[in-house]
Amino acid sequence: MTNFSVKSSLDSPLFGKTVVVEGWLKTRRDSKGGFSFLEINDGSCLRNLQIVADKSLENYDAEVVNLFPGASLKATGELLQSSGAGQNVELRATKIKVYGFCDPTSYPLQKQRVSFEKLREVSHLRARTNTFGAVTRVRSALSFATHQFFQNKGFCYLNTPIITTSDCEGAGDAFHLTTIDLKSLIDAPNVRIKAEDDFFDLNANLTVSGQLEAETYACAVGKVYTFGPTFRAENSNTSRHLAEFWMIEPEIAFADLNDDATLAEEFVKYLVSYVRENCSEDIAFFDNRIDNSLCQRLSDTTSTDFTRVTYTEAIEILLRSNTAFEFPVDWGTDLQSEHERFLTEQEFKSAVIVTDFPKEIKPFYMRVNDDNKTVASMDVLLPNIGEIIGGSQREERMDILKKRMAELKQKEDEYWWYMDLRRFGTVPHAGFGLGFERIVQFCTGMANIRDVIPYPRTPKNAKF
RNA sequence: UCCGGCAUAGCUCAGCGGUAGAGUAGGUGGCUGUUAACCACUUGGUCGUUGGUUCGAAUCCAACUGCCGGAGCCA
Structure with a gap:
């Protein structure tokens, strides 16, 4: 007698063998002929295993007919070729052990479709639904594929700090980190505090990007990538933004913008291919039911x-398009969402990499081009999703870096260690950041980024 | 943060000045190797909160709260 997942029971059934399968009940159909069909799911795959439970079971009347969606159980029995239309395999139970009943009047998940908005209120239970189970598996697969892609290419996985005093300028507002009891300050406004009482130095933040630290390691071991949580305190209320999200940031030494763009394209294609090959059942579900x-x-x-x-x-393409945009197209201002969408969805009908933005709208660390008007930057735009990657070749020339920092009013002494990279054996190098949840959205068709991370954090919401 | 929309039964929604409705879930009965099971009956509601207009407000108005869509910021 062996324990099997629902997936292995269905994919490689040992017909005639007695097996044990455990899971949560999806649905129960009774026959007054004296038996019930129980469909259970254990998250191993999208499909359910049908269990035939009849009244010869000692707990049939007392327990089996009181099982409702959400109940947890262990079924022991023989795997048989099913005569029914909906499935090839079923388990004829000789024993049903109920771990936990589930009260249908208070359980939030219904057999009927529940809206994603409602499910966000029960994030602790939503992974039990078909959609969120599938999202969870695809997200995990994308995570694994990320490591596989970079490891196969000889990158080192780098853990850059979560707590940092460095500010990756242009990356958005940071959450301040303190051990000072702010609640008591609000209640007692006359209390005086001193900076030196804080755990760090009042400049500690949650990271908005591991890029600057990743650059230091790229300039030592050549090719690195980070994959970790990232925090932005922007008051962004959109289907594409989270206050806490996961970002993948490769950084490569001896590389220019072209190498960077090639890596980005290879990476995105690798992730998509991986998911198509390894999550075909879930992808088919998303195609069928979501998008x-x-x-x-x-x-x-x-x-x-x-x-x-x-x-x-x-800019020239947009100007030539004769399309009435809400926002004017003008060299020197950033592309608007509607412009990006025009490029990916109308003009090229493909993913688009836009390079060499005006230096005025980009941060100090991006390498200034020979025209002295643009920098070696890139945005990778995907149809439907918009910007998924932002990256650049980094400015490796000390004199120009200093000039740019002065222009953008950055304090040199705060970046002394960053400038040391240029001082001691500087090399051309480049990197990018990819928003992990956005690639999960792209690969699942899920419209809202809050539905591709287990517990979304957005302004005014950090429940669970 | 800005613009727009929405908030009614456990869930999905209709009703838009005059006694609160449907489907579904739950209950009861019937039927069936069923599979979104089916058929009949049935339980279930301070109509988001506060205030206003009115003889009368779920319905009209205002504020607030929450959510959704779009924008900005970005990944």
Whole structure:
């Protein structure tokens, strides 16, 4: 007698063998002929295992007919070829052990479709639904594929600090970190506090990017990538933003912007291919139930070259398009969402890499181009999702870096260690940041980023 | 943060000045190797909160709270 997951029971059934399968009840159908069909799911795959439970079971009347969706149980029995239409395999139970009953009048999950908005109020239970189970598996697969991609290419996985006093300028507002009891300060406004009483030095934040630290390690071991939580205190209320999200940031030494863009394209294609090959059942579910252009879009992504255009070319295309945009197209201002969407969805019908933005709208660390007007930066834009990657070649020339810092009013003494990289054996290097939840959205078709992370943190919401 | 929309039964929604409705879930009965099971009956509601208009407000108005969509910021 062996324990099997629902997935292995269905995929490689040992017909005639007695097995044990455990899971949560999805649905029960009674026959007054004296037996019930129990469908259980254990999260190992999207499909359920049908269990046939009849009244010869000692607990049939007392327990089995009182099982409702959500109840947990262990079924022991023989795997048989099913005569029913909906499945090939079923388990004829000789024993049903109930771990926990589930009261249908108070259990929030219904057999009927529950809206994603409602499910966000019960994030601790929503992984039991088909959709969130599938999201969880795809997210995990993308995580694994990320490590596999970079490890296969000889990158070192780097853990950059979560707590930092360095500010990756341009990356958004940081959460301040303190051990000072702010609640008591609010209640007692006359209490005086001193900076030196704090655990750090009042400048400690949660990281908004591991880039600057990653650069230091790239300039030592060549190729590194980070994959960790990132925090932004922006008051962003959109379907594409989280206050706490996961970001992947590769950084490569002896590389220019072109190498950077090539790596980005390879990485995105690798992730999409991996999920298509390894999560086909879940992807088919998303295509069927969530977004019926998903499969086409994923297959286009892997088979089509990402279009590369410079910012200047993109502006020309937008101006030539004769499209009435809400926001004016003008060299020197950043591309708006509607402009990005035009490029990916109308003009090129592919992922687009826009490079060489005006230096005025980009941070100090991006490498200034020879025209002295643009910097070696790139945004990777995906259809439907928008910006998924932002990256650049880093400024490795000390004199120009200092000039840029002065222009953007950055204090040199705060970046002394960053400048040491240029002082001691500087090398051309480049990197990018990819928003992990956004690639999960792209690969699942889920419209709201809050539904591709287990416990979303957004302004005014950090429940669970 | 800005613009727009929404908030009614456990869930999904209708009703939009005059006694609160449907489907579904739950209950009861019937039927069936069923599979979104089916058929009949049935329980279930301070209509988000506060204030206003009115003889009368779920319905009209205002503020607030929460959520959704779009924008900005970005990944």
